[in-house]
Amino acid sequence: MKPILMKGHERPLTYLKYNREGDLLFSCSKDSTPTVWFADDGERLGTYIGHHGAVWSCDVSRDSRRLITASADQTAKLWDVQTGTQLFTFEFDTPVRAVDFAPGDKLAVITTDPFFDIRTSSIHVKTISSDPDEQTGDSVLTINGIRGRTKAVWGPLNKTIISAGEDAIVRMWDSETGQLLNESSKENGHHENITSLSMSEDGSHFLTGSLDKSAILWNTRTLEIIKTYVSKRPINAVAMSPLFDHVVVGGGQEACWVTTTAHRAGNFEAIFFDKIRGEEIGTVKGHFGPINTLAFNPDGRSFASGGEDGYVRLHHFDQDYFVDAK
Numbered sequence: 100m101k102p103i104l105m106k107g108h109e110r111p112l113t114y115l116k117y118n119r120e121g122d123l124l125f126s127c128s129k130d131s132t133p134t135v136w137f138a139d140d141g142e143r144l145g146t147y148i149g150h151h152g153a154v155w156s157c158d159v160s161r162d163s164r165r166l167i168t169a170s171a172d173q174t175a176k177l178w179d180v181q182t183g184t185q186l187f188t189f190e191f192d193t194p195v196r197a198v199d200f201a202p203g204d205k206l207a208v209i210t211t212d213p214f215f216d217i218r219t220s221s222i223h224v225k226t227i228s229s230d231p232d233e234q235t236g237d238s239v240l241t242i243n244g245i246r247g248r249t250k251a252v253w254g255p256l257n258k259t260i261i262s263a264g265e266d267a268i269v270r271m272w273d274s275e276t277g278q279l280l281n282e283s284s285k286e287n288g289h290h291e292n293i294t295s296l297s298m299s300e301d302g303s304h305f306l307t308g309s310l311d312k313s314a315i316l317w318n319t320r321t322l323e324i325i326k327t328y329v330s331k332r333p334i335n336a337v338a339m340s341p342l343f344d345h346v347v348v349g350g351g352q353e354a355c356w357v358t359t360t361a362h363r364a365g366n367f368e369a370i371f372f373d374k375i376r377g378e379e380i381g382t383v384k385g386h387f388g389p390i391n392t393l394a395f396n397p398d399g400r401s402f403a404s405g406g407e408d409g410y411v412r413l414h415h416f417d418q419d420y421f422v423d424a425k
Contacts, residue, residue: 100420102385103141105411107134112405114156115394118163123180124394124403125166126411129153133168135180138396138403141413147178149185156197156250160204165227167207169195175209177227177234186231193217197250200227201257206239208260208274212248220249222262224274242277245270247292254319255302261319263293263307271322281322288315288324294350295337300397306346308334314348316374326377332366336392342399343424344374349390349404369393369404385412 108128116125117138124138133147133154152172159166159180166178171194177186189195193214200207209223224240247265254261259280260272267290269283283289291311298305304325308314310333316325328346335350351367367389368382388407395402401415 100383100414100417103413103415105136105141105143105413106409107136107143107146107411108132108409110153111388111407111409112391112411113154115392115403115405115411116157116159117394117396117403118159119161119397120163121397123159123163124411124413125157125159126405127154127157127168127392128405128409131170131172133157133166133178135166136411136413138401138413141411145183147176147183147185149176149188150174152194155195158198158200158207160200161202162204165204167198167200169198169209171195175207177231187234187236189223189225189236191223193221196220196248199252201253203257206253206257208251208253210249210251210262213246219243220245220247220264222249222251222260222272224260240274240277242272250293250296252296252298252305253302254298259319261296261298261305263296265292267291267293267309267311269293269307269317269322283317283322289313294333294335295392297337297339299339300341306337306339308337308348308350310334314346314372316346326374328372328377330370333389336390336404338393338395338402339374340395340399340402341397345380345424346372346374347393347395347402348372349393351386351389367406369402383414386410 110129114127124136131150135144150170154170157168175189194212197210211221222242223238228234249264251262263269271281289309295308314328333350349369367386368384371381386406392405
């Protein structure tokens, strides 16, 4: 499986996202310029100019017309995917960590970080207008008081919001009232910073990765643990195959510590697990620093990884992968 190396960012990658059709791949980086690529051959199509800080995450609407980005410059921006035009800027008092369009694209959940005298994270729900001229920055719901940096995604039927972050707790919120419906415990769940959160396509389960060197598959409705995947390295990124029962995780020891360890190996490969049995089934090497983000193409025939080394690596599976997976 020979990867396509995509060098379009000057600083470490932070997030990767495919559109629903799987023909476009969006990348975010600490260099403040979200970028869009052809997902088949890695051709760079363009960048979205306007942020003034690291861009931590993005999401693309179901019709691939709009992109939303989250940045350390204390804004989330809406963009026209095709032209790169800024459609609207949501302004906040603290850095913006994560964004996620609700199915239907009429709402978006946005999380903001603690910053100076604002010592907790917040979750904001915004209405997304089909007409950019009618777009406002008003929040229809704000949830405050979460300790540490937090990510959030929509639950089934947009009725709940799932959040997770530095305090190692997974929480389920009512998306209309903001009421806390359920939360995980450190006795059974993660024990350190939850770095990544990925919802399944049908919304029935989701996957989290943590610096505690584990990834956990959760039942979305009950927050019961379905399966735990144990790694030998801190996990920064997780993704689930839409085609097979496969989970991929990535991370690695921080680059600044690699030369001080006995083995002098950062464990920067992407690791595949059998989703049901929890067994490791393979690895994909290549990055020269920790993997920060992973994404599966919606067709399940390829995946992308982004690392601290500033590269996006696009992997199209060999035919053997499909034969062995069956």
